[in-house]
Amino acid sequence: xxxxxxxxxxxxxxxxxxxxxxxxxxxxxxxxxxxxxxxxxxxxxxxxxxxxxxxxxxxxxxxxxxxxxxxxxxxxxxxxxxxxxxxxxxxxxxxxxxxxxxxxxxxxxxxxxxxxxxxxxxxxxxxxxxxxxxxxxxxxxxxxxxxxxxxxxxxxxxxxxxxxxxxxxxxxxxxxxxxxxxxxxxxxxxxxxxxxxxxxxxxxxxxxxxxxxxxxxxxxxxxxxxxxxxxxxxxxxxxxxxxxxxxxxxxxxxxxxxxxxxxxxxxxxxxxxxxxxxxxxxxxxxxxxxxxxxxxxxxxxxxxxxxxxxxxxxxxxxxxxxxxxxxxxxxxxxxxxxxxxxxxxxxxxxxxxxxxxxxxxxxxxxxxxxxxxxxxxxxxxxxxxxxxxxxxxxxxxxxxxxxxxxxxxxxxxxxxxxxxxxxxxxxxxxxxxxxxxxxxxxxxxxxxxxxxxxx
Numbered sequence: 001x002x003x004x005x006x007x008x009x010x011x012x013x014x015x016x017x018x019x020x021x022x023x024x025x026x027x028x029x030x031x032x033x034x035x036x037x038x039x040x041x042x043x044x045x046x047x048x049x050x051x052x053x054x055x056x057x058x059x060x061x062x063x064x065x066x067x068x069x070x071x072x073x074x075x076x077x078x079x080x081x082x083x084x085x086x087x088x089x090x091x092x093x094x095x096x097x098x099x100x101x102x103x104x105x106x107x108x109x110x111x112x113x114x115x116x117x118x119x120x121x122x123x124x125x126x127x128x129x130x131x132x133x134x135x136x137x138x139x140x141x142x143x144x145x146x147x148x149x150x151x152x153x154x155x156x157x158x159x160x161x162x163x164x165x166x167x168x169x170x171x172x173x174x175x176x177x178x179x180x181x182x183x184x185x186x187x188x189x190x191x192x193x194x195x196x197x198x199x200x201x202x203x204x205x206x207x208x209x210x211x212x213x214x215x216x217x218x219x220x221x222x223x224x225x226x227x228x229x230x231x232x233x234x235x236x237x238x239x240x241x242x243x244x245x246x247x248x249x250x251x252x253x254x255x256x257x258x259x260x261x262x263x264x265x266x267x268x269x270x271x272x273x274x275x276x277x278x279x280x281x282x283x284x285x286x287x288x289x290x291x292x293x294x295x296x297x298x299x300x301x302x303x304x305x306x307x308x309x310x311x312x313x314x315x316x317x318x319x320x321x322x323x324x325x326x327x328x329x330x331x332x333x334x335x336x337x338x339x340x341x342x343x344x345x346x347x348x349x350x351x352x353x354x355x356x357x358x359x360x361x362x363x364x365x366x367x368x369x370x371x372x373x374x375x376x377x378x379x380x381x382x383x384x385x386x387x388x389x390x391x392x393x394x395x396x397x398x399x400x401x402x403x404x405x406x407x408x409x410x411x412x413x414x415x416x417x418x419x420x421x422x423x424x425x426x427x428x429x430x431x432x433x434x435x436x437x438x439x440x441x442x443x444x445x446x447x448x449x450x451x452x453x454x455x
Contacts, residue, residue: 001222001224001225001227001229001315001318001319003227003229003322004043004045004319004322004323004326005043005044005045006044006326007043007044007062007326007327007328008044008059008062010059010062010063010066010067013059013060013062013063014063014067017059017060017063020060021060021063021064024053024056024060024064025064027053029053030053030056030061030064033050033052033053033061033064034061034064034065034068036050037050037061037065038065038068038069038091039091039092039093041091041332041333041336042065043323043327043333044062044327047061047062047065048061048062066328069089069330069332072089073087073088073089073330074087074088074089074256075087076088076248076266076331077244077247077248078244078245078248078266078269078270078273080325080329081233081234081237084329085329086324086329086330086331087328087329087330087331087332088262088266088330088331088332088335089332090259090262090332090335091332091336093336094335094336094339097339097340097342097343098259098261098262098339100343100346101261101298101339101342101343101346102261104300104346104350105293105298105299105300105301105304105342105346126399126400126401126402127150127352128303128304128305128349128352129171129174129175129302129303130149130150130153130154130171131146131305131308132170132174132304132305132306132307132308133153133167133168133170133171133174134146134149134150134153134167134170134308135305135307135308135310135311136170136282136283136286136307137163137166137167137169137170137283138167138307138311139282139307139310139311139314139317140166140280140282140283141163141166141223142162142163142164142166142167143163144161144163144164144167148164149164149167152164152167152168153167153168153171153399154396154399154400155393155395155396155399156393156395156396156398156399162201165199165200165201166197166201166283169196169197169198169199169200169201170197170283172196173193173196173197173283173287174287174290174302176192176193176196177193177287177290177291177294178294178302180291181291181294181295182295184246184250185246185249185250185288185291186246187242187246190242190246190276190284190288191209191210192209193284193287193288193291194208194209194277194280194284195208195209197280197283197284197287198277198279198280201279201280202278202279204278207277207278207279210277211235211238211239211242211276211277212235212238212275212276212277212278213235214234214235214236216235216278218232218275218278219231219232220232220275222318229318229321229322230273230275230321230322230325232273232274232275232276233274238274238276241274242274242276245267245270245271245274248263248266248267248270249263249267249288249292260292260293260296260298261293261298261339261342262335263292264289264292264293264296265289265334265335265338265339266331266335267285267288267289267292268285268286268288268289268338269285269321269324269331269334271284271285271288272285272321273321286306286307289306290302300346300349303349304342304345304346304349305345305348305349306338306341306342306345308345308348309341309344309345309348310341316337317337320333320334320336320337320338321334362382366382366385366442367381367382367442370418370420370442374411376397376401376403376411377411377414377415379400379401380392380397380400380411380415381415381420381438381442384420384421384434384438385438385439385442387434388434388436388438389434390433390434391431391432391433392412392421392431392432392433393429393430393431393432394408394409394412394430395408397411397412412430412432415432416432419435419441420435420438420441420442421433421434421435422434422435
């Protein structure tokens with residue numbers, strides 16, 4: 001990875017060239033440039049390419065940008081290893097995005113089908129939960145495909161390798177977060193989440209559930225070129241530093257007020273900066289973000305796959321951290337990046353829900369002749385029509401719909417009794433396969449399907 005360019009020292013430039021810079025403060029053209037740079041939150045390496053007014057140079061423009069940012073900066077309890085505090089502020093686009101998130105992640109999902117049962121709605125969301133577990137692990141190096149990983153999670157089969165174990169751990173940990181929502185964050189909870197994330201994946205199993213020690217040197221390395229991207233604080237400082245982290249996480253006062261989404265993102269950054277564990281820091285940081293959002297009643301975050309958005313442009317995720325460290329500990333870079341990722345994840349979730357509702361309508365039209373089927377059975381048969389090679393088990397059906405074992409068993413045995421699925425036994429486990437003539441059994445000739453689709 002190409003490391004971000006270190007910005008020039010704007011205070012030195014201002015001290016040297018204040019006579020040339022100050023006349024541009026009231027300039028409308030300069031103000032437009034500064035506003036644009038702050039709306040996009042451009043780092044120096046991009047801001048220096050803006051078209052500037054005659055008589056101004058790029059360093060002078062950077063001084064104006066930094067003056068605007070510094071005037072609004074709010075300091076945080078998080079400090080670097082030299083004791084200098086991180087800070088942030090909220091440009092107007094971030095405030096607009098926060099309003100959007102408040103409207104779309106803290107209330108109820110709007111379904112245009114009021115007849116859908118809560119059970120059916122839950123099924124729409126389980127897939128997104130799996131996506132987050134897969135993507136969060138892949139960010140940290142889990143080398144497997146989404147298809148294989150989802151098959152493992154859906155069927156409940158044991159993981160076959162290190163990558164699958166990482167993903168399964170992540171999935172189970174996300175589900176575990178909910179048991180801690182009404183409790184203050186403690187070292188014990190932190191350790192439990194990290195232990196759950198890393199179980200069976202560490203070279204030294206004793207490193208699970210505890211902070212790293214002085215003999216365990218940890219650095220963030222770019223795996224492509226071996227560059228050191230981040231050296232975390234010394235292990236000896238962790239207890240005191242992490243006490244401040246817990247205090248910030250548990251602070252419910254409004255003085256100063258920090259929007260819950262912003263506080264959650266800061267916690268994500270903070271834990272990753274401290275890197276308190278030998279491994280699993282990134283996954284644990286994202287888990288803490290979800291814990292905080294759910295604890296503040298942003299319930300839809302349980303089903304947002306923010307890591308999937310991050311994974312698509314992992315370099316931008318890394319650079320958001322690096323810009324914050326290199327530009328006077330300005331965490332706003334990371335906030336802007338993370339807020340945009342949340343927005344994209346919300347939009348993606350709502351597109352997914354809309355598509356699933358359309359698929360449900362389609363299934364109802366196709367299966368209208370098969371009376372007595374519940375929603376889960378209709379969904380399975382719709383899947384079977386598209387995937388004739390698929391095999392279903394009581395556990396896979398249970399995981400897909402978040403239902404009890406007995407309910408799942410009853411659904412599948414009923415489909416087998418109707419001769420829609422063939423029941424087979426492999427060892428101790430029953431599996432259910434698709435009959436080759438399922439289309440005919442359902443009375444779904446090609447012409448009938450077209451006719452029902454046009455109704």
